Amino acid sequence: MELGDRTIARDYERYGAHPEERDGRAGWRFRVWAPQARSVSVVGEFNGWDPSATPMERKDQDWEAFVPGLAQYDTYKYAVVGQGGQEVWKSDPYAFHAETRPGTASKLYDLSGYQWRDGRWKPRELYDRPLNIYEVHLGSWRRREDGAFYDYRSLAEELSTYVSGMGYTHVELLPVTEHPLDDSWGYQCTGYFAPTSRFGTPHDFMYFVDCMHRRGIGVILDWVPAHFCKDEQGLYEFDGSCCYEYADPNKREHAGWGTRVFDYGKREVREFLLSSAAFWLREYHIDGLRVDAVASMLYLDYDRPDGAWTPNHYGGKENLEAIDFLRDLNRTAFAVNPRVLMVAEESTAWPLVTYPPEEGGLGFNLKWNMGWMNDMCHYLKLDPYFRQHHHRDLTFSMMYAFSENYILPVSHDEVVHMKGSLVGKMPGDYRTQLQCLRGFYAYMMAHPGKKLMFMGAELGQWHEWDAGSALDWYLLDHTENQQTQQFFRDMNHFYLHQSPLWEVDRDWAGFEWLVADDNQNNVAVFLRRDKAGREVVCAVNFSPNTYENYRFGVNDKARYREIFNTDDPAYGGSGVSNETAIAVEQVPSHGKPQSIAIRIPPFGAVFFRGEARRGSKRSSSLQGKERKGMV
Incomplete structure (x- = not known):
């Protein structure tokens, strides 16, 4: 590397x-x-x-x-x-x-001496390549039979094999920087240069990253420059004074989290954090940093009542020192690794997060789309009858989908603190919930933006995430959970092999609404398009009804052929499908002169590939590859 x-x-x-x-x-x-x-x-x-x-x-x-x-x-x-x-x-x-x-x-530890073997690893191009992230908490992905942690080396072998086989491109690790409390999941750390010893030594963690790279998997770390814990042995009032933290009591602490805020105005504090970021990229060959709690850094009034925050010298609520630091952070990261993934967990509408500092941006190249995530979690919890009144939850994200470079995140935060598991958010009995899970995941994979899913969703996990124990791997004793895992595996590989789903993720050239306003049926239909003009049509049904002869306008092709269906019996579905190619008819619909009529399964998603008319420039051999989902 x-x-x-x-x-x-x-x-x-x-x-x-x-x-x-x-x-x-x-x-x-x-x-x-x-x-x-x-x-x-x-x-x-x-x-x-x-x-x-x-x-x-x-x-x-x-x-x-x-x-x-x-x-x-x-x-x-x-x-x-x-x-x-x-x-x-x-x-x-x-x-x-x-x-x-x-x-x-x-x-004491000497970092030298580890023999890296990832020389052939080359980070992927970001914007026009697939990016599908499996978010992992190393302490609870798997445990030993006696409840003990796996070590870095065992995790390296098992996790890399699993993630590669499941069709993910990257893992994102909840913080592995040293931290005193398991229940903090690593977000309140004391060691900004030390991989936690819970799982082994620094060389063991190097082996973990090395093994991931040799299996073709990138590694992203959650990294926390927003605040630090108040444990006595840590950075808290390090020299008897406010050393690493702000001295101003209106800036010094996040009371809700019980943590101290870094003083971004001090050169030494900034250099400490910049050095930490460069350290992980350089010494551990990390491919990216997901910067936690960026919003708390940007706003001086973040989670503070009126009168309990100090304005900047212009009288505003923006933390100008933190803004400068974030820009320096991204400049530093890209200088160390020009293909680094710098991801902002920024939960507000702060502008230009993924634009270069020279253009007034913060300099990240990706941002979590928290608005999309909140809308979808709200929508999925609704009884299907009431979804007709909240159709904007499905469609509003396209109003701003190309304003930043987004990741669609369904993260650990959505499956803790009484929020339930992902499948548990769905209505109905367990079989229906699994149907809904498949349909939602297909919709997510087709929506513009890169992808992130927290571990366990692919098992149909019943319980919300518990960091103190392993995922519910025993569920794989049941056929329905095996089928759910197989669906995730197939959906991920389908995504990887369909360039229209990821090659043009940043502008309207890669997306077109075909049906945006069918709130009464809870249906959305759209297409994705790659740079060569190849298209994949996605029809998603968020209702319990099977729709026969559902008509919508399409672009001018000879016929459309189903290439993926979430209702496949192999996944536990009912088998509502389109078994033969569907001829395009000269019947106007949805503003187009021609249309098709398809079957859409309940709570399901169906993908189609158009086949060109005879005499077009597209060869029959290419059409054959398209039918097999190879291009």
Whole structure:
């Protein structure tokens, strides 16, 4: 895997603990930023955790020490005395490895020596290629029979085989940066340079990424520069003062989350975060970062009542320092890896999130489409009779679908905190819910935008996600769940092989409504088109009715042939299908002079490919490939 600029954002080489030789003695050099500290010392097993044994020397705002005779995996902390005289013991902000909770000390670790084997891995082009992400929490994808975690290396082998076979292109990992509390899922971390030791060592995590790449799977990390936890050993009031966080009480804390906010106005804090981002891309060959809680960074009044936030110097609510930081973050990421995926979880209508900084944008290349997700979750929960009054939930997303480069996310956030599982959002009995799940997923795969689905949906998971246990793999003992998993596998591979579904995702040239306004029948019909003009028609029925001879206007072809159907009996469906090619008739419909009449299954989706009339320039051999879904 080739990377770009190897010189920028390398503070992790200056700070932290690194093996070094001085005056012929092998040891470790420690360096930490603590500008307001009265004194700092290194404490660890090697000196009996004695704060007076190994004092550090002040160098401007940093503190440094060299300690000979130490070994990899030795534990240590910094004993920091603030200006008020209070001593706190802190983990190393730049540590590469850490004790496993409940331990909170850092561990010495030399990152060098791992032999990467992903040299043939080349990140895919983003915009005109398929992108289908499987979101994973490593601690609960699978567990050992005794409830213990899988390690990175076991996960690498099993997860890469599974994801590749299921037809996903990437995995996105809930944060693996070191964190003290399992229940935080990693979103309140203490180690911005340390993959969590819950699953193994740094070299083990390198193996995980390496294995994914060798199986053709990209790796995206959730990364959290918006806030950090208040655990005593972490960044919280690191030198006895507000060091990494804002000093202004109106900017310092997210009370609802119980966390502190990074001070983006401090050069050292910005360099710490930029260095962390570059570190994962460079040292661990990570393909992308999904930046969590971007909205909380952009707005000074985010989740704060009137009078409890400080305006910027123009009197506005925009956090100008955070905006500058996000632009610098994306510049840094693209300098390290020009094909990086920089994804914003931004839940508001902030403009130009995926536009370059030079054009006034934030510089991301992808944004989660939270509006689409909220509309669809609302729609899917409705009794089918009442869906006719909420048809805009299906269609409104196309009003802004090309304003940004979007990912359609159905993430972990939608299946926790009493929200139920994805299949559990659907109406009816379990068989009906599985029908609805198949129809929705097909609609999602056909809608413009890249895709993300949280683990477990493909099993027809009954329960909402529980981070403390494995997915309900036992469901695969049942035929209906095996069929659901097979549907997801086939739908994903169908998506991968149908260029009209992903090649033109960013403008109207790749999409056309055929039926947008049939709210009474809960039906939407549209087509997707690739750069060569090849089209796939998608008809989705969100009602329990089977529609015979459902007519709609189409473009001028000889006939249309069904190429995928969510109601296939192989998936547990009832078998409502279009077994023979459907001739185009010169019957006007929906503003077109010709039309077809099809069968649409209940709660199902059907895909069609048009076949050209004789004498067209498209060869019969190409038509044959189209019928097989190969192009």
